[in-house]
């Protein structure tokens with residue numbers, strides 16, 4: 256088994272005495288795409304925020320390449336881990352090109368984050384925009400492109416960081432069905448070690464190598480999509496009856512919900 260690139264050991268976090276994440280140990284290995292699924296409010300985003308150091312855990316540790324991320328310089332962390340969340344909303348006008356260029360900041364010389372873009376930076380930005388199919392948008396105002404295009408541009412920004420790991424919090428949120436599949440296909444093609452929070456269980460089944468199922472702050476199942484997406488797990492965690500069969504085209508598990 257490949258060694259863990261990013262892992263958590265017994266992470267805990269509470270708010271006002273209420274446990275939000277309790278004793279979570281998980282691992283992301285080199286090259287795999289791992290999905291984190293679970294109902295609203297179960298703690299997925301909080302767990303992810305501890306991984307990218309926005310929340311400081313009450314106990315436990317996050318290790319990147321075996322090193323505790325606490326105390327790791329921001330620049331060094333950002334060269335290895337890129338994050339895509341729903342929260343990017345620039346306060347001033349930025350072009351698509353400028354947004355993607357932000358991904359190059361960790362690669363600037365130490366102490367010069369706002370140095371002029373180098374030819375190498377510009378090459379990376381062009382390559383990443385091309386990779387996500389957004390070259391034609393490069394001069395557009397980021398605020399004015401569509402939701403689906405924004406998500407692709409933000410993925411390009413994450414890739415411009417040249418990270419080993421991608422952490423994605425509901426990257427398919429608000430996207431139509433075609434954009435959801437396109438974005439997840441792009442994530443897979445990018446070939447980075449990826450931890451992705453998803454709500455759509457069929458998207459998770461199709462694009463993830465492994466899944467963690469979270470419930471009330473704890474991981475309650477882990478394994479291949481076939482092992483995790485069982486009718487029992489779905490009933491226990493989501494309170495929904497479901498039929499799980501095999502998708503006729505992809506051979507992955509296919510979940511069909513039966514409203515009670």
Ligand SMILES: Nc1ncnc2c1ncn2[C@@H]1O[C@H](COP(=O)(O)OP(=O)(O)OP(=O)(O)O)[C@@H](O)[C@H]1O
Nearest residue numbers: 270275293294295296297298299300301302452454
């Ligand atoms: N900063 C905070 N202050 C207070 N409560 C918080 C904070 N962050 C998260 N919580 C609470 O912790 C719980 C888990 O929230 P979190 O956003 O991690 O869940 P989630 O699984 O990502 O949910 P969703 O699927 O709805 O996005 C929720 O009850 C939320 O209100």
